Amino acid sequence: MALRRRKTPMPELPTDIPGYGPLLPHRATRKGGARRSKxxxxxxxxxxxxxxxxxxxxxxxxxxxxxxxxxxxxxxxxxxxxxxxxxxxxxxxxxxxxxxxxxxxxxxxxxxxxxxxxxxxxxxxxxxxxxxxxxxxxxxxxxxxxxxxxxxxxxxxxxxxxxxxxxxxxxxxxxxxxxxxxxxxxxxxxxxxxxxxxxxxxxxxxxxxxxxxxxxxxxxxxxxxxxxxxIASGTTRPANDPLSLSIADTAAQVIAASGLLQEGISFQTGAGGASLATAAAVGREMAARGVTGSFCSGGITGFHVQMLNDGLFRGLLDVQCFDLEAVRSYRDDPRHQSMSAATYAGPHVGGAVVDRVDAVVLGAAEVDLNFNVNVTTRAGGIIIGGSGGHADTAAGSRLAVVTTRLTAAGFAKLVPQVGTLTTPGATIDVVVTEAGLAVNPARPDLAERLISAGLRVRDMADLVAEAALAGTRPTPPRALGRIVAVCEYRDGNVTDVVRVAPSET
Amino acid sequence: MALRRRKTPMPELPTDIPGYGPLLPHRATRKGGARRSKxxxxxxxxxxxxxxxxxxxxxxxxxxxxxxxxxxxxxxxxxxxxxxxxxxxxxxxxxxxxxxxxxxxxxxxxxxxxxxxxxxxxxxxxxxxxxxxxxxxxxxxxxxxxxxxxxxxxxxxxxxxxxxxxxxxxxxxxxxxxxxxxxxxxxxxxxxxxxxxxxxxxxxxxxxxxxxxxxxxxxxxxxxxxxxxxIASGTTRPANDPLSLSIADTAAQVIAASGLLQEGISFQTGAGGASLATAAAVGREMAARGVTGSFCSGGITGFHVQMLNDGLFRGLLDVQCFDLEAVRSYRDDPRHQSMSAATYAGPHVGGAVVDRVDAVVLGAAEVDLNFNVNVTTRAGGIIIGGSGGHADTAAGSRLAVVTTRLTAAGFAKLVPQVGTLTTPGATIDVVVTEAGLAVNPARPDLAERLISAGLRVRDMADLVAEAALAGTRPTPPRALGRIVAVCEYRDGNVTDVVRVAPSET
Missing domain, CATH: 3.40.1080.10 (Glutaconate Coenzyme A-transferase)
Known part of the structure; x- marks a missing residue:
């Protein structure tokens, strides 16, 4: 008798247990049922x-x-x-x-x-x-x-x-x-x-x-x-024209003189040729001083991989591989780690990787008197980019260096007011051009260090004036028509809008 | 004039944009502010x-x-x-x-x-x-x-x-x-x-x-x-006593005869000596047939690592390293990947790793006539474990094999009704003992295959009777007092309760 299979294979259970609460008894079901393929x-x-x-x-x-x-x-x-x-x-x-x-x-x-x-x-x-x-x-x-x-x-x-x-x-x-x-x-x-x-x-x-x-x-x-x-669209090699090299060299001197070029320095650059040329110059300075950095972050290129392999940094934190050398390195080298966009740059995560970046080198379409940066539109208001990680790294880093020429395509790149405000000037510390550099007035400590190091620190207004003289085409005025783009800061507030471009631009 | 710093460095913005909605303008803030150390x-x-x-x-x-x-x-x-x-x-x-x-x-x-x-x-x-x-x-x-x-x-x-x-x-x-x-x-x-x-x-x-x-x-x-x-607490080496080896050998034959021992087989065992002995026997059969498995999952031991390194499996999916050899392998071998508990066994994720396991070998404190398994209490009702992944893998796998001796410490392990129901019998396919095996009546197809392969398929009632005869101590009755533990199934419903143990047990 005892050995016959019971009609109810499950134990009888109370419907409510003191200190646990009401419960649903498990009912015998058939095995499996979960999807085995999606x-x-x-x-x-x-x-x-x-x-x-x-x-x-x-x-x-x-x-x-x-x-x-x-x-x-x-x-x-x-x-x-x-x-x-x-x-x-x-x-x-x-x-x-x-x-x-x-x-x-x-x-x-x-x-x-x-x-x-x-x-x-x-x-x-x-x-x-x-x-x-x-x-x-x-x-x-x-x-x-x-x-x-x-x-x-x-x-x-x-x-x-x-x-x-x-x-x-x-x-x-x-x-x-x-x-x-x-x-x-x-x-x-x-x-x-x-x-x-x-x-x-x-x-x-x-x-x-x-x-x-x-x-x-x-x-x-x-x-x-x-x-x-x-995948490797856009430049992912250091620039080697004399003007870019001169700007890169100055930017590297800025980082060196800032006091941040110490054991464990963390560093980020974009994938543009000028940024990578700066990274190369910083790397040479690190090697000369015998300094090993902690990490490079952001989008990673073969150039960053080379810096890792040269022992200039201990690791790479990579949100996006910019070229196939980076892809290979990520696959094969455990020091080359991935991170999510939230870990990389989220303002909501209680401290992202960008908040641990010492120095970042950023590009600009335009920079203005207030150090505001535009990487969203070209002269005339046509959208050519957007922040990506620009505003995030500027905000998080200890030192945000923008490198830019005075002019491009005949337009001044240093202007009284940016055509579109992508990255607030309050987060930009230094702007480096071929005609010298300007330090954000909010960073008098930094200006002092750079001057002591013999760097050619100028007033931003002077650089803007020089760019205006060097330019051959007038900066088009801001458009007035319908709003076609809203530029959000990392917290969702709005830094600027882009209006429909006049047909001639 | 134009080159003087503006009083408001931010552009003036509308308060509401058609197609975008109301907005908050970004206000110039100081740089930084996020925590740089936790x-x-x-x-x-x-x-x-x-x-x-x-x-x-x-x-x-x-x-x-x-x-x-x-x-x-x-x-x-x-x-x-x-x-x-x-x-x-x-x-x-x-x-x-x-x-x-x-x-x-x-x-x-x-x-x-x-x-x-x-x-x-x-x-x-x-x-x-x-x-x-x-x-x-x-x-x-x-x-x-x-x-x-x-x-x-x-x-x-x-x-x-x-x-x-x-x-x-x-x-x-x-x-x-x-x-x-x-x-x-x-x-x-x-x-x-x-x-x-x-x-x-x-x-x-x-x-x-x-x-x-x-x-x-x-x-x-x-x-x-x-x-x-x-970390390496408990056995993480295959058993090598004759009785365990005999049970392991039968269990391996069950898996071989089930039709699942094919190219790409996925496999899970616990870390107990008997389970690992079964894995060893399965591995020998895979090698003999020239079959390469896809993955082993669950808690991983040095033994699983050895199977990986012997080429028996392509990878390991590891929720927990059971010993230091597994720790080393996880560190050094990219084929040895981690998974979260949700990915491993979650019933809520639309298909977990357990749902892709072909064969799992599980232990038991008791098994009953309805193939219900107890891994929660020992005879007398003292809590000695709990499901861990037992019920999860039984539910997910194609073939859940329980290996057990007829008795332990004088108590029958095959019983009319488990002292505590951890894993529902509906999810257990085969129970293997030293006195032969029993197949869940819900799997007549499987019984047929095993009989054709010459395995000693018996009625569970006969095994329970034989265990009762082999036992030297009577199975204590279920306790009747206060509930001290509630056993939840993976979906949160309750399979059983444990009541306060009488003082003499």
């Missing part, structure tokens, strides 16, 4: 599975940079399904994304939020193609807006160089390897759905997981997610 | 900074296993400050945590939630020392309760083998390296505050970051977080 046949299936509707927000990341194929593929699929009024929340938009313009014209897309926008889309938006103003964020501000649900995302699309059918994603594997996946790491944590798009479906589990399966809802396989050659 | 001098400072009060929930993890010093240190500090009625949410509790008993007696602690509890604390709770029932969770159920805020945590304390002063944490660095930090990865994502406790404060940033700084609020340095030698 693979869907195509975008249409993914769009249906995500219940994507008119007005939804879809997010993208830019680790494939100008080689990205995913944004265009997804938008084509969404347009084909007749979706309308979509909001594109892309970490950056590149020239390769020109097809977006037609999606805007057709009404598929009516809103855009991004931290950087170059090429035809920026130009078209400057001319007024988008019915609403584009929201230009900083990299850290975007992470904040996502994490705090100010920017709710319906579907995050992740270009995954490799994925398995449960959605573990790797950035450093496959023919279109792009390295770290620092930007979508934020999106996938908050999006209602995440669709990974991959051309390299690997057996479970993928090696070198960058984003774990718990963050991914669906996986779609395509022939090619993009063109790896497009 | 280091606090001691626990008292951390407790104050976290505003820890009576009744709070404090969480801990068990990667240092029986070598953990952090839970005791923190509890001592909390008790010293006179805090009362605290709720301990620990991923597991080990013999080393015996001082908890005094904290319970003194009223510092009045609630405990954990997935596993061995040693004096389990014994004392079984005797009724805790005024409320302990909540026994599964590893996946704990992750679910945390992620869904059913178990809100005020402060997560993380034993960090290495940390920097911004709270980047590494498990694989330092003298008390423990490898992956899979359990606290969940806690730190939801806790109101996270305090990292480290004996190895490294220059920023730590190499090999397991938990990024964004998840950590404070860092406290102590002399020793624990004793690395205690």
């Amino acid at each position: 693979l869907l046949p195509d975008f249409d299936a993914a769009i249906a599975a995500c219940d994507l509707r008119d007005g939804a927000t879809v997010s993208f990341h830019h680790h494939l940079r100008n080689g990205d194929g995913v944004l265009n593929m997804v938008m084509e699929a969404l347009a084909r399904r007749g979706l309308r009024d979509l909001h594109i929340a892309a970490s950056s938009i590149f020239p390769v994304h020109a097809p977006l313009i037609d999606h805007i014209r057709n009404g598929t897309v009516s809103r855009i939020s991004t931290a950087f926008m170059s090429g035809p889309v920026g130009e078209a938006i400057s001319r007024g193609v988008l019915p609403t103003p584009v929201t230009l964020q900083t990299h850290g501000g975007r992470a904040r807006a996502l994490d705090l649900r100010e920017l709710p995302v319906d579907v995050a699309f992740v270009a995954a160089p490799a994925a398995d059918d449960m959605g573990n994603l790797s950035g450093s594997t496959g023919p279109t390897a792009c390295g770290t996946l620092g930007y979508p790491m934020v999106d996938v944590g908050v999006a209602r759905h995440t669709v990974a798009v991959t051309d390299t479906l690997m057996p479970y589990p993928v090696p070198a997981i960058d984003i774990p399966q718990t963050c991914v809802t669906h996986v779609v396989q395509v022939a090619h997610i993009g063109d790896a050659a497009g | 280091l606090l001098p001691d626990f008292d400072a951390a407790i104050a900074a976290c505003d820890l009060r009576d009744g709070a929930t404090v969480s801990f993890h068990h990667h240092l296993r029986n070598g953990d010093g952090v839970l005791n240190m923190v509890m001592e500090a909390l008790a010293r400050r006179g805090l009362r009625d605290l709720h301990i949410a620990a991923s597991s509790i080990f013999p080393v945590h015996a001082p908890l008993i005094d904290h319970i007696r003194n009223g510092t602690v009045s609630r405990i939630s954990t997935a596993f509890m061995s040693g004096p604390v389990g014994e004392a709770i079984s005797r009724g020392v805790l005024p409320t029932p302990v909540t026994l969770q599964t590893h996946g159920g704990r992750a679910r309760a945390l992620d869904l805020r059913e178990l809100p945590v005020d402060v997560a304390f993380v034993a960090a083998p290495a940390a920097d002063d911004m709270g980047n944490l590494s498990g694989s660095t330092g003298p008390t390296a423990c490898g992956t930090l899979g359990y606290p990865m969940v806690d730190v994502g939801v806790a109101r505050h996270t305090v990292a406790v480290t004996d190895t404060l490294m220059p920023y940033p730590v190499p090999a970051i397991d938990i990024p700084q964004t998840c950590v609020t404070h860092v406290v340095q102590v002399a020793h977080i624990g004793d690395a030698a205690g």
Whole structure:
């Protein structure tokens, strides 16, 4: 008798336990039931599975940079399904994304939020193609807006160089390897759905997981997610023309004289040739002094990798690989670590990596008397970029150095007032030009150090005046028409707006 | 004139922009302001900074296993400050945590939630020392309760083998390296505050970051977080006595005959000697057939590392290193990857790693006629463990094999009804003993395969009867007194309760 199977295989339980509360008894269920694959046949299936509707927000990341194929593929699929009024929340938009313009014209897309926008889309938006103003964020501000649900995302699309059918994603594997996946790491944590798009479906589990399966809802396989050659778009080599080298040399002297060039210095530069030339000059000074730095952060290039391998720094904190040498290094060198956009630059995380950067070298389209920087528009008001991490690193670093020539294309780059205010002057410490440098009046200590070191410290007004003389074309006045872009600071407050560009610019 | 600094360095902005909405203009602020260090001098400072009060929930993890010093240190500090009625949410509790008993007696602690509890604390709770029932969770159920805020945590304390002063944490660095930090990865994502406790404060940033700084609020340095030698507590070597080897051999034959022993097989075992002996036997069969598996998951031992290095598997997915060989492998071998408890076993993540495990080999204190398994109490009702990942892997895997002897310490281990129901029989496929095996009647297909392979498939009732005959001591009846523990299934429903143990057991 005792050995017969009981009718109720579960013990009888009270309905409420003192000190524990009410309970639901477990009921015998069948084994399994959880999905063993997240693979869907195509975008249409993914769009249906995500219940994507008119007005939804879809997010993208830019680790494939100008080689990205995913944004265009997804938008084509969404347009084909007749979706309308979509909001594109892309970490950056590149020239390769020109097809977006037609999606805007057709009404598929009516809103855009991004931290950087170059090429035809920026130009078209400057001319007024988008019915609403584009929201230009900083990299850290975007992470904040996502994490705090100010920017709710319906579907995050992740270009995954490799994925398995449960959605573990790797950035450093496959023919279109792009390295770290620092930007979508934020999106996938908050999006209602995440669709990974991959051309390299690997057996479970993928090696070198960058984003774990718990963050991914669906996986779609395509022939090619993009063109790896497009990852290294823009300069990622130090400039070597005499004028750039002279500015770089001065900037390095500024850092050396600032007192920060000590054991453990942390350093960030953009990927532009002038910034990298400064990094090279700083590296030479570090080697000469026998100083080993702690880390380089931000977007990482082969040049930074070389500095790591030369022993100038102990590690790299990488939110985005700027070229294929960086991709290889991230894959092979454990000292080369990834970080999310929130960890990199979030103003909401109680201390981000940018807050530990000693010196950052930044570029500028324009700088003004108040040290405000414009990296958003060129003279005439056409959108050519946006903050990216510019405003974040300026705010976080101990020393933010802007390097710039006095003029470009005949326009003065040092101006009474910037055409668009991207990065507030309160966060910029020094501006270095070929005609000398200016120190923010808020940093008299620094000015003193630089003067003591024999550097040619000038008044910003004098540099602006000299730039005006050197310029051959007058700075166009600010436009007055409809607002086409809103420039948000990292905290979501607004630093400036961009107005529709007059047709002649 | 134009070159004088303007009084308002910011552009004038509208208060509301069509298509964007109302806005706050950025106001010039001073540079910096974010914390550049999270280091606090001691626990008292951390407790104050976290505003820890009576009744709070404090969480801990068990990667240092029986070598953990952090839970005791923190509890001592909390008790010293006179805090009362605290709720301990620990991923597991080990013999080393015996001082908890005094904290319970003194009223510092009045609630405990954990997935596993061995040693004096389990014994004392079984005797009724805790005024409320302990909540026994599964590893996946704990992750679910945390992620869904059913178990809100005020402060997560993380034993960090290495940390920097911004709270980047590494498990694989330092003298008390423990490898992956899979359990606290969940806690730190939801806790109101996270305090990292480290004996190895490294220059920023730590190499090999397991938990990024964004998840950590404070860092406290102590002399020793624990004793690395205690990490390898319990057996982590295959058993080699004839009876264990015979059971292991049968279990391996079951897996071989099940049809799952194919290219890409995924596999999990516990760290017990019998389970590892089964893994060894499976490994020999894989080698003989020329089959390469995909991954081993769960807690990882040096034995699993050896299987990886022998080429039997492509990778390891590790939530917890069970010994120092696993710690070394995690540090040095990129094929050995970490996963969070949610990724490992969460029932709430839309498919966890356990849902991709083909075959799992599990232990048992008791198994009953309905294939229900008890790994929570020993005969007499004293708490000796809990599910850990037992119920999670049984539910997720294609084939859950329980290996057990007929008797232990004179008690039958195969019984009419388990003393405590940890893992529902519906999720157990096969029970293997030295007297043959039984197949769950819900799996007639499997029974057929095993019979065809010549295995000795018996009725569970016969095995239970044989165990009863082999036992020399009668199974004590279920206790009837106050409930001292509530056993939650991975979904939070209750499988069973444990009642206060009679004094003679």
